Amino acid sequence: MTLKDLDKGQVTRRRVLAASGIGLGAAVLSPMPLRYALAQSKPYRIGSEQPLTGVAALGGKTALVGLQMAVDRINKAGGILGRAVELIVADDESKPDSGRRKVEKLVTEDNIDAHVGGYLSNICLACVPVFTENQVVNMISVCLDTTLTTSKCNKYTFRPYDFAPSQAKAFAPHLVNKMGKRWFIAYADYSWGQSTRDAYANEIKGNGGSVVGTLGIPLGTADMTPFLSKISGDFDGLFLIFFGPDSINFVNQGTDLGLRKKYKWAGDGAVAVASQLPALGDKIEGFVGVDRYVPVFDPPLDTPYLHAFYDEAVERLKKAGLENAAPDRYVQSNFEAMNALKLGIEKSKFQGRADSEKLIAALEGLEMKESADFPTGDKLLRKEDHQAFVRETIFEMREGKYHLLDTIPWQKSEVPPACTFA
Amino acid sequence: MQWLHAVPWDLLLIQTINGIVTGMILALVASGLTLIFGIMDVVNFAHGEFLMLGAYIAVLTIVATHNFWLALIIASLGTGLIGALVYVTTLRPLLGRDPLTTILATFGVSLVLQNYALWQFGPVARKIPEPFSGSITLFHLDYSLYRLMIAGLSAAIIGGFWLFLKFGTWGIWIRATTQDRIMAQAMGIPVPWVLAGVFAIGSAMAGASGVLFGPLVGVDHAMGFDWILRAFIVVVVGGMGSLGGSVLAAIFISLLEAYSSLWVSPAQAGIISFVVLILTLLFRPTGLFVATPK
Numbered sequence: 001m002t003l004k005d006l007d008k009g010q011v012t013r014r015r016v017l018a019a020s021g022i023g024l025g026a027a028v029l030s031p032m033p034l035r036y037a038l039a040q041s042k043p044y045r046i047g048s049e050q051p052l053t054g055v056a057a058l059g060g061k062t063a064l065v066g067l068q069m070a071v072d073r074i075n076k077a078g079g080i081l082g083r084a085v086e087l088i089v090a091d092d093e094s095k096p097d098s099g100r101r102k103v104e105k106l107v108t109e110d111n112i113d114a115h116v117g118g119y120l121s122n123i124c125l126a127c128v129p130v131f132t133e134n135q136v137v138n139m140i141s142v143c144l145d146t147t148l149t150t151s152k153c154n155k156y157t158f159r160p161y162d163f164a165p166s167q168a169k170a171f172a173p174h175l176v177n178k179m180g181k182r183w184f185i186a187y188a189d190y191s192w193g194q195s196t197r198d199a200y201a202n203e204i205k206g207n208g209g210s211v212v213g214t215l216g217i218p219l220g221t222a223d224m225t226p227f228l229s230k231i232s233g234d235f236d237g238l239f240l241i242f243f244g245p246d247s248i249n250f251v252n253q254g255t256d257l258g259l260r261k262k263y264k265w266a267g268d269g270a271v272a273v274a275s276q277l278p279a280l281g282d283k284i285e286g287f288v289g290v291d292r293y294v295p296v297f298d299p300p301l302d303t304p305y306l307h308a309f310y311d312e313a314v315e316r317l318k319k320a321g322l323e324n325a326a327p328d329r330y331v332q333s334n335f336e337a338m339n340a341l342k343l344g345i346e347k348s349k350f351q352g353r354a355d356s357e358k359l360i361a362a363l364e365g366l367e368m369k370e371s372a373d374f375p376t377g378d379k380l381l382r383k384e385d386h387q388a389f390v391r392e393t394i395f396e397m398r399e400g401k402y403h404l405l406d407t408i409p410w411q412k413s414e415v416p417p418a419c420t421f422a
Numbered sequence: 423m424q425w426l427h428a429v430p431w432d433l434l435l436i437q438t439i440n441g442i443v444t445g446m447i448l449a450l451v452a453s454g455l456t457l458i459f460g461i462m463d464v465v466n467f468a469h470g471e472f473l474m475l476g477a478y479i480a481v482l483t484i485v486a487t488h489n490f491w492l493a494l495i496i497a498s499l500g501t502g503l504i505g506a507l508v509y510v511t512t513l514r515p516l517l518g519r520d521p522l523t524t525i526l527a528t529f530g531v532s533l534v535l536q537n538y539a540l541w542q543f544g545p546v547a548r549k550i551p552e553p554f555s556g557s558i559t560l561f562h563l564d565y566s567l568y569r570l571m572i573a574g575l576s577a578a579i580i581g582g583f584w585l586f587l588k589f590g591t592w593g594i595w596i597r598a599t600t601q602d603r604i605m606a607q608a609m610g611i612p613v614p615w616v617l618a619g620v621f622a623i624g625s626a627m628a629g630a631s632g633v634l635f636g637p638l639v640g641v642d643h644a645m646g647f648d649w650i651l652r653a654f655i656v657v658v659v660g661g662m663g664s665l666g667g668s669v670l671a672a673i674f675i676s677l678l679e680a681y682s683s684l685w686v687s688p689a690q691a692g693i694i695s696f697v698v699l700i701l702t703l704l705f706r707p708t709g710l711f712v713a714t715p716k
Contacts, residue, residue, distance in 0.1 A: 053537070055644055058545035189689060218689050222639055222648035223447075225440050225569070226680055226688040229433070232562040248547055248640035256638065258557060258564025279547035279640035321544040 043079070043086040044345070046071070046338070047112035048141075049103050049127065051119050054094025055220050056244055059330050060119055062275050063142055064089065065316050066327070066334035067116060070373075074338070080345050088112060092123050099123035100130060107134045113352050114139065114345075114359070116337050119330070121145030121192035131156045135356045137344075137363070141337040142330055146195035149387040153419035156356070158363055158386040160340040160379070161333040162292050164192075164199035165415045167268070170392035170408035171290040172203035179264050179288065180236020181209045186227075186250065187241035189216030196241045196268060204239075219246060224253045231259060240267030240287075247271040248279045255283040269294065272397055274326035275317075287397045288405065292333065292390050293376050295326035298404035301393070305375035309335070332376060339373035340366060340381065340388075379410055385419035432561040433684055439560070441680030443569050445673035446576035447635055451649050452656040452668040453580055454627035460663025461600045461620045463521060464513060467528040469628050469653065470646025471535035476501045476629025477641040478539060481548045490553035490633075497633045498626045505625025506618050513621070514614070539643040547640025550633065572634045579630060580669060583623070587665070596620060600663065655699045661709020670711045674698075 048067055051060035071085050079085060088110050092099030100123075106112050107130055114137045118124040124143035131138040131154075138157045140148065149159050175183065183204055187193035193216065201211045212235045217227045228250075231238065238259060242250050247270065254260060260283070269291025272284050295310055313327035313335075340363070348355065348362035364383035368374045379390045389410040395402045455469050476497040483493035508531055516523050554571075557564040587593035598606040599616045607613045632646070639645060652675075660671030675695045682691035702710055 053540065057540060057643065058547065061545045216687070216689065218692075220644075220648055222635075222645065223444050225444065226437065226683045226691065229436050229440055229563060230683070230688070245547060245640055245642060245644070249638070252640075253638055256557070256564075256566035256569065258559075261564065262562075275546055276640070279549045279642075281549050281551070321541075322546055323544070325546060 043084040044114070045086050045088060045110065045112045046341070047088050047090065047103070047106035047110060047115045048117035049090045049092050049099055049106065049115070049123070050117050051094040051099075051123070052089075052091040056094040056120050058275055059142065059244055059273075060091075060094075061320060062317065062322065062325070062328055063117070063119055063330040063334045065313065065320050065322075066331035067141070067338055069312060069316055069331070070335045070338035070342075074342055080342050081349065085342075092120075094120060094123075096120075096123045096126040100126045103127040103130045107131070107136055111353075112136065113350075114341060114356075116334070116341055117141050118143045121148070121195075122190055124148060125152065125191060128152065128154055128157055134353075136353060137341075137356050137359050139337045139341050141334040143192070144196065145191040146199060147191070149385045150418040153385050153421060155360060155386075155421045158340075158381060158388075160337045160366075160368075160381055160388045162390045162392065162413065163387060164196040164268075165203075166387075166389055166413040167290050167292075167392060168196075168199040168203035169415055170413040171266075171394060172200065172207045172209070174288075174290075174394055174406065175237065175239070175266055176204060176207040176209035179266060182235040183209060183211050183237050183239050184231060184233070184235045184263070185211055185214045185239045185241065186231065187214065187216055188243065188246055189218050193241045200239060200241075217242075217246065217250070221246065222249060224249050225257070228254050228257050228259065235263065237264040237266055240265065240271045242267070243270035243273070244276070248276055251280050251283050251287075260286070264288070269329060269393075269395075272402075273328035273330070274402075275322060275328050275330075277400060278324070282400065284397045285399070288394065289397075290392055290394050291329055292392060293327075293329045294393050294395050294402045294404075295328075296393075296395065296402040296404050300407060301404065303370070303375070305370060305372050308372060309375040336368070336374055336376065340368060342373070343368065377410070382417060384417035387417070387419075389414045430684060434681070436560055436563060436565075437680035437684055438677065439565065439570075441677035442673060443573040444680070445676035446573040446580075447631060448649070448652055448656055448676060449580060449669040449672035450576040450627055450631040450634070452653040452660070452672055453583070453665050454624035454631075455650075455653050456657045456660065456663055456665060456668045457627075458621055458624040459657065460665075461596060462513075462517065462617055464517075464524045464528065464621075465521070466624070467525060467650075468508070468532040468535060469528075469624070470650030471532050471539075472501045472505060472625040472628035473632035473635075473646040473649060474539060474641070474643060475504060475535065476626075476632035477550065477636040477645060478543055478548070479629065480550055480633040480636060481641055484550060490551070493550075494630060494633045498630045501629025501632075502622040502626030506622040508625075509618050509621035514617070517617070536643050543643070545642065547642040550636035550641060552637040568637060575634060576631070579627065580665075583627070584665065592616070592619060652695065655695050659698055659702045659710050661712030664709060664712045667709050667711035671709070674710070 050064050071087050075084050090102035116139045118140040119142040121143045124140050140159050146164050185197050187197045266288040269289040272289050274295050313331050317325045344359050344363040348358040350359040366381040368379045370377045377391045379388050381388045391410050392408040392413050394406040458466050479497040479500040480493040483496045512527050552568045556567040595611045595616050656672045660667030678694050679691045682694050
């Protein structure tokens, strides 16, 4: 049946049905290469649940910048296995119920092939069952709740960046040996803050220090004074586990109450991520933190990969309305999580959700080498718990800038697996 | 007398000051809310967003002028103007209808304003610098003078507003409209203008509280949320529409929470305000600080 046939008026319903039948039969019975070629026209549908509104909107926006940057680079280079990547983003509104609803839609209506995303730990925890029930590989990209890869680990869930126990193992020797023996921990009172508190308390004690007290502050508390007024006593350092507006509130109000003058301040890198430095002003001066990525180029971080990542991310952040913002760990981990998924897809020849088992096998034990795709360095995605270990960076804030104090290779941040897959 | 020794007097004094300072900020937010409800019967769910807009206007003004006090005035006037515009375009056509329609309308305005701020200013929190630094030593704490000033200034704004209501021509019109809108109109009071003015004043008070509280927190699109929930509790406990009731309820609830946090976690102390709210609704629905209707 050609265009000429059409001109001659020889197209009948019977001929069309016959031709269609032959075509369909050929497609079903044809060998793999042809089917593979047919599938090539269909992009990989990658879902991403991110907090684009609500308390975590800032982090969600920067996270999306990193993810989009990875997807654009992949598509520009010809896609994965010749197929483009289509990103389908859902706003979880920083709420677990909304997050779960949006993820259910991504999985059941949008038919995503895999997922890269998740920012707030309570939302990640709420969504894990959805991915498991539907057998969708879930590359979380920001959530730091420890249990995601320990007591609540799951064969479909991967964390291709660090978590609190490994950060604590890398940072605790510095805290105890160089800053002080006695610590007080203040934390965001929800899953991430609680599990991070436990990890640091263990490591500080394990390194010969002590934790004299802890204080949980609920997420989104605007006036923290009643909480901060209770922080008193004889200790050397105040360890902070906060992110976003909560870290801004703590640093501002804690400084106003003189806590910065009395104690040394250290904490999770989320307290001083680049995107919120303008709101912290000079009150973050002297803070010592640990992070998987900080925008600093002191050796050994003066690599062409980190420079290229930084330059492109800055441009993209500017276009996203984040003027003068340097990339933070949320940009970085989303960028690298998407690239880790790409590596797994290539290795397993993953074609769609039916191949999830093959993708899981490829991701287990995945080694990522320092490159343009993984600018923060080599890392390993461990088979036993789907947890990655990465180089940790210890920094100090001076004159509004990050100053590198130390880097800890990923091998020294490794902790034993504590996961049993169901 | 053994128990007297068990009382942590230093913490008690600190928490008293904390309670009064927080109570005065809350009173400033709540008095705008109660004013709008008392006169217009509108439960304004967008009130927190006016607080946020006030803070953003202050950020822009400070960038241009480096003057906190000018920013406070401009932000109050600016949010007042925006409040009047919102009233005229959105709420005026709905007055007199089922209260649910105005609740839904203000909820919609709240979402629009919040997302507008996110789009216009981005998600990065901005900073309002304190107009002055300095602190006094209060036992183990250095208590910021600015926090004390917020309490004083909030009291001054509320006091000034009370005088305006008591003695100003517009204040008398507002009180007359509160008592009987139809009679006020019959007496020649320009009720539509009074209503627009009330919404503007309520919004301006929210804007002013956003500026005053701004230096203690980052200014972002969601900053009004935490305050608005507590302000609603204060308005209900104080008696909806009662300015004095709101001020007393704000201080009462803040002090209760502050004292409770001496013995329990401050997070658990926050539950106290909800308990007070439920008890008020059950046993004195007109509010704790207004006379019982005869």
